[in-house]
Amino acid sequence: MSEKMIQVPTLSELTSKGITPEILFWVGCSGSFDERAKRITKAFVYLLDKMNISFAVLGAEESCTGDPAKRSGNDFLFQMQALANIEILNGYGIKRIVTTCPHCFNTLKNEYPDLGGNYQVLHHTEFLNNLLDEGKLKIDKGTFKGKRITYHDPCYLGRANNIYEAPRELIKKLDAELIEMKSCKSKGLCCGAGGAQMFKEPEQGKKDINIKRTEEALEVKPNIIAASCPFCNTMMTDGIKNKEKDNEIPVMDIAELIMKAKKI
Amino acid sequence: MEYIPNFIFALIFFVGVSVFIRNIRKVILNIKLGKKSDRSDQLLKRARNMALLAFGQSKMIRRPIVGILHLIVYLGFIIINIELLEIIIDGLLGTHRVLAPFLGGAYDILIGTFEYFAFLVIISVFIFWIRRNIIRVKRFWNKEMVGWPKLDADLILYFEVILMSLFLLMNASDYLIQTNYPLQEEYIKVGYFPISKFLAFFLNGISLESLVLIERTSWWLHIIGILFFANYLYYSKHLHIILAFPNTFFANLEAKGRFKNIKSITEEVKLMMDPNNDPYNNNSIDQSVPDKFGASDVMDLEWIQLMNAYTCTECGRCTSVCPANQTGKTLSPRKIMMDTRDRLEEVGKNIAMNGEFKEDGKQLIKHYIMPEEIWACTSCNACVEECPIDIDPLSIIMSIRQYLVMEKSEAPADLNNMMSNIENNGAPWPFNQQDRLNWVQEL
CATH class of the missing domain: 3.40.50 (Rossmann fold)
Structure with missing residues (x-):
């Protein structure tokens, strides 16, 4: 992947420049830390770059959605994570989120609205499928x-x-x-x-x-x-x-x- | 004296119906032990779900062969119940085939249709019995299916065959009396008997008195059998023939991945996160915070979860698709439903006896359902997807997990590690949140 340097801007960088990206790429914990999953993250970012999609990530401002806590029965921890994340997302005025993890996807899409987080959330397969339909990538x-x-x-x-x-x-x-x-x-x-x-x-x-x-x-x-x-x-x-x-x-x-x- | 049969019929019918109503009231009372949950929204969508799943049996077709056989038994059950109307009128008034003169040719068609269905029901039930007892389809032989559940399932099949056979035998003797003894005033020439006329072949040559005796006995046993069966429902797994309708109506219509938010926790968490909040001097804390999170017993579950338990007919589709069960773990979604129902029955009896619930030293978790079962679940929703009438075993599993974690701190050690990682560094693994973007360096 060394064809050219791929820029992965964080939301705070773009915001300070007054730029609002089209989408927020929610990387997720696996995508950030797991060796195998990081390759998926990189592939997706590469595709975003290739198709000239304006995107950003949260970087160090991102935190676990709380999915594994909620599935474990710990709603306290889940809601602490969710409310903190929602505060950040709403602070940036996020409208569209794409994620490569179905667990993050499900939580952001279905469980954040009850806590005040309303976004259009897409899984990367939906997102990519739409872009390919539009002919953005050959x-x-x-x-x-x-x-x-x-x-x-x-x-x-x-x-x-x-x-x-x-x-x-x-x-x-x-x-x-x-x-x-x-x-x-x-x-x-x-x-x-x-x-x-x-x-x-x-x-x-x-x-x-x-x-x-x-x-x-x-x-x-x-x-x-x-x-x-x-x-x-x-x-x-x-x-x-x-x-x-x-x-x-x-x-x-x-x-x-x-x-x-x-x-x- | 001539009204004695009418009187006996009225008495049997009254007792049968009263006991039935009493049983249904017990079910409703027990379901009401559950916590509130609002399912009164989206009425049209709910009606549609009930029409499709309960009336239309749309999910049964996922397994085509049994789906069609079940459809036959279901249609047979509904259609033959029309015949019940005539039986009740005849019984009360002392008439015989009272609807025939009113319906004319339509009556013949009706009786003919009933007969075809009765025959098809017998065939289907026979195949069901073979699947259970000869082919031994795996889902009917899981651990939770020994003893009463197994006997119960077989008894229901025998019942259905007996009821259908009595119906056909009644028609066969009637048909013979009509043809061989045309002067019998009572047995006017009506009806079309496509199936029972073959059965009549075996009764040929029997005296008029014996035929009348067979006809009357079948008639009485048939109606007594139906009343008995209606009252057997409460003691068996078979309540689904009634509860499938409300259960699909009140089913969860949200995305299956959306697990319900616990509002009382939201209030607490918001206060905790509020930097202006003084925890020692706060009047705004909601006093209605529940004294318990999650469910350790049936009273902690929502009423819809309890209705789910009564609705379950122990078919085991859920268990057969459960990844944990398929790989030999003790978790069986069907067992979760059966345990919930059995415990609910126990609690209901306790309340009926003592006026209110008297502590019996038992609860759903640990006395019926073991934590090992609860922790084996992958929350994959296969059980929920598979249930033909929208029973949700996963929601009960999650309620119990909430109790084990938030009330008892009894999560498996690995999960406690995961959760403290999330708490400390915002990821389920011990990585630093500041390093979340390190992968960019590797591009």
């Missing part, structure tokens, strides 16, 4: 031609918010072969990370959920497993490693697929 259809890509639905994008088509349309735009797993869309099996499971050991059982989901993905013999959530990505990547297929089958975020297929 896709080199050769990149993934004939590749079998299976898409794992993140629960907080799919069932929680009924977004099933935007990520699929993006895969189709790559001219790749989209193959569905036995359980997909509203019947999609969780990767095992939701509800704050990401941060704890699973309870006693016969198997880990991510292994089961990985087996379902491997059943359809994909060349690539696509995801659109940093947690799902981690879980599926671990699953693929467990099955010793990590050299053959990459787990990729849709933003990374688009980045790879963009025409320079």
